[in-house]
Every structure is written in structure tokens, then in C-alpha cells.
Amino acid sequence: MQVPQQLVESVRRGEPGAFEELVQLTHRSVYSLVYRIVGNAEDAADVTQDVYLRVWRGLRGFRGDANFSTWLYRVAANAALTHVKRRARGGIATDPAEMPDLPASDGAEERADAELLERALATLPVSQRAVVVLKDVYGWTCEEIGKQMGTTEGAVKVRLFRARQRLADELASAGVVVPMKKRKKSS
Amino acid sequence: MRCDQIRPYLPGFAGGDLRPETAEVVSQHLAGCKACSSEAASLARVRAGLLLVGEREIEPPAGLLEGILQQTADRPLRRVLAPVLPIPIDEVARLVSDHRDTIASAAGVVVVAAGAAYALWRAVRGTRAAAPVTS
Secondary structure, eight states: OOOOHHHHHHHHTTOTTHHHHHHHHHHHHHHHHHHHHHOSHHHHHHHHHHHHHHHHHHGGGOOTTSOHHHHHHHHHHHHHHHHHHHHHHHTOOOOGGGOOOOOOOOSOHHHHHHHHHHHHHTTSOHHHHHHHIIIIITOOOHHHHHHHHTSOHHHHHHHHHHHHHHHHHHHHHTTSSOOGGGSOOOO | OOHHHHGGGHHHHHTTOSOHHHHHHHHHHHHTOHHHHHHHHHHHHHHHHHHHHTTOOOOOOTTHHHHHHHHHHHSOOOOTTTTTOSSOHHHHHHHHHHTHHHHHHHHHHHHHHHHHHHHHHHHHHHHHHHSOOOO
16 A cells, blocks of 8 residues: 555645545555454444544644554554454454455465465454464564554464464365375374 | 474464574474475465465445545544643544543542542541540
């Protein structure tokens, strides 16, 4: 997601139509990140709306020297994590069957893996899903994730490694890779 | 090292998240172990797939864009109590909402502390009142 600096400045100056243009340009990416963390469409839409309210209120305080996309993703991740923390108290699970249809893949093996993984992400416990999405999909560091989630870097790594292992198991059960139990034991 | 000792490190190895000395031990084991190498390859494939996940966009539900624009159109940027508050009142409300557990805990501590102080004050006053007056 690339947002021209000029557009950000236009929004900050309150130019007519600038905020609408910003939302049109970014809302799919923001929704995708939020969806991957919260795990269902209805909540993802609500949280995405909340993200843009925060952006609307916070843009005047946004420092022009920071990268706007990074800031926007941070606001989105923060809103999504706050939401799942609240939902966790209610014990509401996510439903992988609700995963919306994704754009058709180009047929490459990696693209097929990505589609399978996108669905497998929805089956992970929310604490593991949030960590693996932010780290492996969006490239955050474990330290950043720990700060955002209010936990230690070590705890983040434990969740991350378990999530990767579960995703590998999902690929194995889908027949994409050889399952561990069928492999020959060694040393 | 044995496979069962190495395997817990493989998810971290796949993402380059291990300390260099640990990664070196894992790497040496993989060089001579087909089973663990196969497992490491699966995890590397997961990592590669997840990178591609980020390039895909999930189509938002119909009406989301309009909903976002409508709600921001309904709420012009306000700076209520601007001389007192450095941020808009809406932002204060959001911060209170996001940190309500912390605020509730802090409020609880204040109530308990006030109660303890009052009880102490009553006890001290009672002791003074009961003390015999000598002249």
C-alpha cells in the first residue's frame, strides 16, 4: 500500500475530497489486515470503520516525517488487537468457513499455498493468529508485536513458532507437504 | 543433538528468528538429517506462502467504503475544551474505552486507599477521644 505524501498533506489541510480519496486508496488493505487478525467479516468491517475514525481524528497529530502507510497499519493493528482482546473475554471463536472468496490465483504453487494458508490462518487461536499475521505477513518485529500486544518478545516467539508449526501441519493435512508422522525417523 | 531436541527450534529457524549460535546448531543437524530437513522445508514453504498472503487483498463487504465516509462526514473534527485538553474530546473517549480495564483497576485502588485512610483517621480520632484527660 503506497500513499502519496501529497495526498496525506491534502487531507491534513482539510482539502475537499482528499479524505475520501485516501479511504478509497487504502480501505481494502486496512480491511485485509484487520480481517486477518479478527477472523470474521462483520467484526472486521466494524473495526475498519473505527480505524478510519481514529485516522480522521489523529491525522492532525501525524508527523509528516513518519511513513503514513506504516502509521495507518499500526492504527489498524492496534484497533484489531484491542477488539480481539475484548472478544476473547466473551469466548467468541472465529469461523474459518466464513472466509470470503479470494481473487483467483495465477496457478503457481506458491499462490496455491498462500490461498490455503489464508484459510488455515482462520483456524489458529487468536493470539497465535495475530502474532503470525503481524510477523510473517506484515513484517513486524517480535519486539514491535510484543509492545503492541503488551507482552514480552519471548512470549511472542513462543506463539509465533506454535503458529508456524500448526500452519505446516495444515499444509501436511491438505497433502501439500509430507506429514511428519509419515516421515522416516532418524538419529 | 537428537531430532526431538532440534524440532522445537525449526519454526524459529525457518523465519531466521533464532540466535546465531542456536541457528548454527540447527543448521549442522539439518546437514545430516533428512527427516528434519524435510520438516524445515515445510516450514520454509509456510513462510514463503505467508509473504504472498500479504500481497493479496480481501474484498471488503459492500457498503464499507460508504459507511466509513458517512461516519467521518457526520463527525467533523472537534476540539472541545481545546484550551484544557491537548487532544479532541472524542480522542479522550477512545483512550478511556481502550484502557478501561486499567482505569477500573486504578479507580479500585483509589477507593480502597481512601477507605483505608478514612478507617485509620476514625481509629486515630477514637483513640484520642478515649484517652484520659490529664492536667
